[in-house]
Amino acid sequence: MATRSSQPTVLLVEDEPAQREVLAYNLEAEGFAVARASDGEEALLSVKEALPDVIVLDWMMPGVSGIEVCRRLKTRAETRDIPIIMLSARSEEVDKVRGLETGADDYIVKPYSVAEFMARVRKELRRTRPSTVGEELRHEDIMLDAQTHRVTRDGAEVKLGPTEFRLLATFLERPGRVYSREQLLDRVWGRDIYVDTRTVDVHIGRLRKALTQFGGDDPLRTVRGAGYSLG
Amino acid sequence: MATRSSQPTVLLVEDEPAQREVLAYNLEAEGFAVARASDGEEALLSVKEALPDVIVLDWMMPGVSGIEVCRRLKTRAETRDIPIIMLSARSEEVDKVRGLETGADDYIVKPYSVAEFMARVRKELRRTRPSTVGEELRHEDIMLDAQTHRVTRDGAEVKLGPTEFRLLATFLERPGRVYSREQLLDRVWGRDIYVDTRTVDVHIGRLRKALTQFGGDDPLRTVRGAGYSLG
DNA sequence: TAAAACTGTTACACAACTGTCACAAAAGCA
């Protein structure tokens, strides 16, 4: 099966560089490793070299076409289980059927939104690698698993209330980044909830207490006049 | 000019709530403050209230259209310098020309990727507020990261108070440039705060002390009768 | 249903930062 690194790998097969880089940018922003290929031949080589966790495949390509790549991968035992998402500029029903017939797992018609694209990729990854899709956040010895709603520090379980959990999750998305109290209220409490900004301080205090209950340094940093950050 | 808070402010003018929130979410994720408006009238009010650092303007809107908002802002002296990015569903060259003719600084045709959108916003901000975008300011061995709010010299972390931090950030925007005490008060303290100009001297002293605490030359230069500069 | 867990607010203590001053030191000038 596919690699077992902490990040899932996405093989992106698209001959148009601009298109390819936009998608790559978004995938990488979400923490996926991206392998690139600009035609069918490269794609087959790349798969042979290192099995990706999911393949995004453009229909129209010079040389070996996307549909042909798909057919070949789906007939080989060791690549059969890798989900394939087909991209196509054609919207005709005929093509959609043909795409899925050759074994593609999903089919996205251009033009599509990046959000839709990302959602489809996540969906396929969830099937094959349920634990690693956006569900696990780490920073140093702190680990948060959104799937099981658990937090551990240095292996020891840390019990957090819902608010502290979301707060920590927010910090873990971008360790080091300073969030103002207003931003934290926005993200953790929600856009139109009115709570005093000092409430943030109290919850920060509670999160600190929970994270240091078994010893260990305080991982949260207070930036006077600006807000808080993790690390 | 625009506000002097640590975050750049983006005014987002878009009548379609879903669209607006997607963009707002991404802007906020990158640390920008977002002001929202859902039509041209609101937009003009918002600008009057607090000058943003960049304006993102939908072309098609009920009431005062985007293009009209753009025209009005570009004819007023105090808003002329705020970069405007137009969004449009039309791809015809005609519109593009019309958009830029009214003074828009950039023009994005839907559908666009979020990555592209963010890149354009960053580009405009880089022109007008170089310090707060691109996240990292350097000069020789001094490095300031606005995102994480950290300063290092020769790799060693330098702890600065809020005022010293802003002061250094100002100098780093244009190393070598000499700022008068009045200019520094304007930029670092804010336009309508009244403090004695000698206060600047004291903070310069504190900044010097912090930057040389582990040895190293004093990177700040006193220009007698004129002010101070970095390097 | 009662107990436990969680929430937001407040008040107070404490720490960090601020601006001003006074005087010392340095730089310019005649």
Next chain:
DNA sequence: TGCTTTTGTGACAGTTGTGTAACAGTTTTA
């Protein structure tokens, strides 16, 4: 050189920002 102007800086009091315990109200759990 002596005199004037400008800058450096330690001290200090006042201000502002942050940490946290306590509490009452609410929600969740058993």
